[in-house]
Amino acid sequence: MDVLGIDIGGSGIKGAPVDVKEGTLAAERLRIPTPQPAKPEGVTEVVSQIVEHFSWKGPVGVTFPGVVVNGVVRTAANVHRSWVGVDAGKLFGGARVLNDADAAGLAEATFGEGRGRDGVVIMLTFGTGIGSAVFTDGRLVPNTELGHLELNGKDAERRASDKAREDHELSWDKWAERVEEYLKHVEMLFSPSLFIIGGGVSKKADKFLPHVRIDTPVVPARLQNEAGIIGAALMAAPAQAGAVPAR
Template sequence: MSDAGPRTLAIDIGGSGLKATVLAPDGTMLSDRVRRETPYPCTPDVLLDELEKLATGLPAYDRISVGFPGAIRRGRVRDLVAFLRPAPGEPKSAKLAKLWLGWDIQGALAERFGKPVRVANDADVQGCAVIAGTGMELVITLGTGVGCAVFYDGVLLPHMELSHGRFGHGHSIEVACGDHERQKVGKEKWSERVLDALAAFDEMVLPDHIYIGGGNAKRLDPDRLGPNRTIVPNVSGLLGGIALWERGDATASATGSP
């Protein structure tokens, strides 16, 4: 393990759980992963309080990386699904949307923690940890919803909510393959939907390889995925925190003092 360089507090914000660890400069985990349940309704202030509690007791760190379950542009929330609902599966709330959309999450975290911060979509962060860096690579995260990130020759493309597109099951991919529908229709039917969604992503993106992560990836049968598709460990959402700071592409904007 190398101690030459900054330590990173890596945070993975999910629709069902909030996870964190501190990473050494070489990516070694300096603490066990800690987790708290995601509270609902989850407002920006509630999230900040929960993340502060999450980090209490972890080793010292110099900077923060955050994976967020929505679209982030210039440190602000551009689009979001999970936290716009008072509880998973409920209709979106106009009141919550007013609080979240446009919120400077990166600046708010830098102010609360007093450290430089980078925030990116959670699939973007996970992808930073798992891609090979060759050709067109697509990262899919299966959790409360469905996240997507696209890389070309190792360069992260600007974030697009590809999973909001509708397909043959009458819902968006985000909804049809999300955790609420999985619990509603059962594992087998949900798995078939995911395979259909992967075929749709293949046609839209023409990827050379697809990486599948998130908390529900473990529910898929690897033998049914087909070629050029790999299930990756959920902890990649934290381990990508180092790479997030080393990139010079769409993730490169940071807030806070160096």
């Protein structure tokens, strides 16, 4: 069956119907720039535009760049603070809402590089911020938000996100040094068996991953920047209602 997945990011909101059996987009995705400031009203309007674009009547899954507990937003680092305390599931007409990196990680755990992997697997998405999804033997530990670990006295995502690369006009190899520093910190805390790198930079992994040298294997996300859309749809699929997908 197909489920509509919508991925809310700090710079863009993307959506597409997803074949949740195959883990593939069932139609070309639609991307609309995230309203600035990214307040609930404006973002909800864009989500509605995507639903209408696909003339969608079925289940909808939506990602959010922050901690989400039972559909309620608890943090909003890369969108407007007025989101905190909002019941996003209700706001989006009963859609299933989850953290954006958790959604991307679920997609990779089900269809991508994390499939069948034992031990601790960590997916990190590099974009406007740094999102994280932590799995232990295929089970998700939700809302970890490891982009907000302190690194050199500030949020790690302020130094090592893709936005930081652009803002500081860093070359790929110079940015790789910051990514390596961050990954070593996460590696020290969790001793993972695998890092999966997602977000838009996953399409350009050959530009920076060869410069990253740590003990843990590091691979780009197989689903690349479509992982969030696919993971959102997975969580909204009727078979997953009320449960986090296991391996």
